[in-house]
Amino acid sequence: MSEYIKHIIDLEELPDYKCIQFLRVEILTFKGLNPSFFGRVRYARNGIxxxxxxxxxxxxxxxxxxxxxxxxxxxxxxxxxxxxxxxADDITKIVRYNLPFEDLYRSHNRWDQNEEKVGKEIEKKTIKILNKILTEYPYLTYDEDHSEPPEILRCRVNNDSTNSSRHANDIYEIVKKLRTETRQPYSIGSYGGSSNGNDDLDKVWTRFSLRISNFEENARNN
Structure with missing residues (x-):
């Protein structure tokens, strides 16, 4: 018997149409095969x-x-x-945005999208995930100007938090959460800041970067 995974994508952000309410999309992915490009949309009539x-x-x-x-x-x-x-257009956009990363990478040609458009979707989702993680660390912010998402993500201490305490262990927690949420092999690229020989870098750092190892190879293989 074939093993499969059922992807369920919620459609709660769609408006309530007068005659029908769309609830969710169900897509079956069979083990060892590419994801199906056919889905079943569950719907309600008069709230039922x-x-x-x-x-x-x-x-x-x-x-x-x-x-x-x-x-x-x-x-x-x-x-x-x-x-x-x-x-149909809105449902398709929601599905394309919410499919797991590896499905997007593996199937982007069959979505009839070019690599640039797929890349933008992945960038947007990665940044959204990172910003959500950073809400647990109020003294940190995503450094959009110096990042190259999704391959290189840079973060810095907020301007109004430069004198606040910070912990190097927070960086390790962030990269671990990012790996879990994106399913990509992120690691710490670097961290540092202005310091002198007497400073403890673990306490005075002001920025750090996160990087995907072998990004292009992972994108091709997924």
């Missing part, structure tokens, strides 16, 4: 989740199933089809 889902071709961003005539319940066919067309 329906037993059947609507199939989508996520590589084309279109629904390939619709409601039967006996399921329309007072809405017109034209109204339903317009709703499905409007929702």
């Amino acid at each position: 989740e329906q037993d059947e889902g609507l199939a989508m071709d996520l590589s084309k961003g279109i629904f390939i199933a619709t409601l039967r005539d006996d399921q329309l319940n007072g809405i017109t066919r034209d109204e339903l089809e317009r709703t499905l067309q409007d929702a």
Whole structure:
């Protein structure tokens, strides 16, 4: 029996359409195979989740199933089809943004996207993850001007926190959390700051960098 993973992507950020409410997308990935580009969209009518889902071709961003005539319940066919067309684009964007990193890398050509566009999606998601981690360390901030995401990420001590205590161990905690969240082999590139021979660098550092080891090789292999 084939083993599979079911990816479930929530659609709560979609608006409530008048005739149908989209709840989530379910995508099956079978072990040893590339992820499927077909998903099942679960939906509700009048606040009640329906037993059947609507199939989508996520590589084309279109629904390939619709409601039967006996399921329309007072809405017109034209109204339903317009709703499905409007929702399909937004659902596809949400799925592409939320798929695991390795699926994006492995399948970006089949998404009919060029490498630059996929790279932008990965950059955006990586920065979002890092900023979320940094909320646990209020004296630190992401250094956007000097970073090269997702390969090199730089952080610094906030300007109003230069005299606050800091701990080198925080950097190790951050890189560990980043590896877990992104599933990428981040490591500490460097850390430092202005100091003299009598300073303890572990207490006066003001910046550090995080780097993916063998970034291009990992991107090709995933």
